[in-house]
Amino acid sequence: MDSIKAFKRLGVRYMLLQALNFAAVIASGLMIWKGLGLVCNTESPIVVVLSGSMEPAFYRGDLLFLTNPASEQYVTGDITVYKVPGADIPIVHRVIETHDVVSEGYVAASPLGQKQLLLTKGDNNNANDIELYQGLDWLEKRHIVGKVRGFMPYIGYVTIAMNDFPQLKYALLGGLGLLALVQRE
């Protein structure tokens, strides 16, 4: 009863304003994310490491910053995030073979038109990734989400925790929503 009274006291106008504020926060977050993606030329400029195949360099929950400049070919040693068709999760592994194929219609002045065959391997794995390519023999440029440029440890563990314990996610979302509506500036 008390809380309903509190809501009534705040008024409809105020509630609408708070809802609008909330929407603005979400929209600007989305804009920043998409803008960053545009600048970095990748669909997800920040990813969280989900597996231990690059240990001891990257552990589960570490944060990686990606770029995917259209003007650059991949070179061996690059750590790439790739997604092959048929696999749901993107994989973070290192390029260990590059083959710049001379294809028909290739113009010498534009390295971009050149097809590149890649082979990757996780630093912590014994074998290369051919088994992960879902029947493909090589990885190609179109499969690659981005190249790892920067690294920050642990921060991404929040998202892993939220995935493993969905209750946490709902509690957090509900709590934030309630606070945004009720709280008075």
Place this chain on the structure above:
Amino acid sequence: MYSAYQRINNIFALLSTCIFALLGAIALSSFVFTADPKGSLSIGSLKVYPGRSPHFKQLRKEYAFVNFEVHADLSPLFHWNTKQLFVYLGAEYTSADGTRNDVVIWDRIIRRKEDANLNVKGRNKYEFRDVAVSFKNVTPAHYTLKYNTMPYVGVLTYSEAARTDNAIPFPLAQERV
């Protein structure tokens, strides 16, 4: 106006700002260290044998076997923001059809400064094969020793520590003894 919620919020904001500023400063400090150590790399022997490939459509394929010697002291690369080094040895050559190749044949993860003085006499750790079936008519290969410095926080950097002086030609395939 000073509710518990507001106090918690302020403390959390202050703490996270401090942590991110500190992380940023540490990441930037890496650029102060500009060590660029060089080493030497020599190829002892190079042999090509035919073999069976489990993965590829071409079942019979030629494999190259490389014996190499690496001397490089990479310990100057270790400073307070160096988590590990990834050192790798690659072969660069051009195939008969013009394909330019770069193949990593050996690598090592170095996690401590004490292990960073490399004196390795070894052979290729990974399969070394061409996209085509055979190494026939490919150009002689240059071998390079490169490394990737991986920080605790910040930017990943790459550099080259050694390169063979002359390109080494691939021999004709010999039958297995």
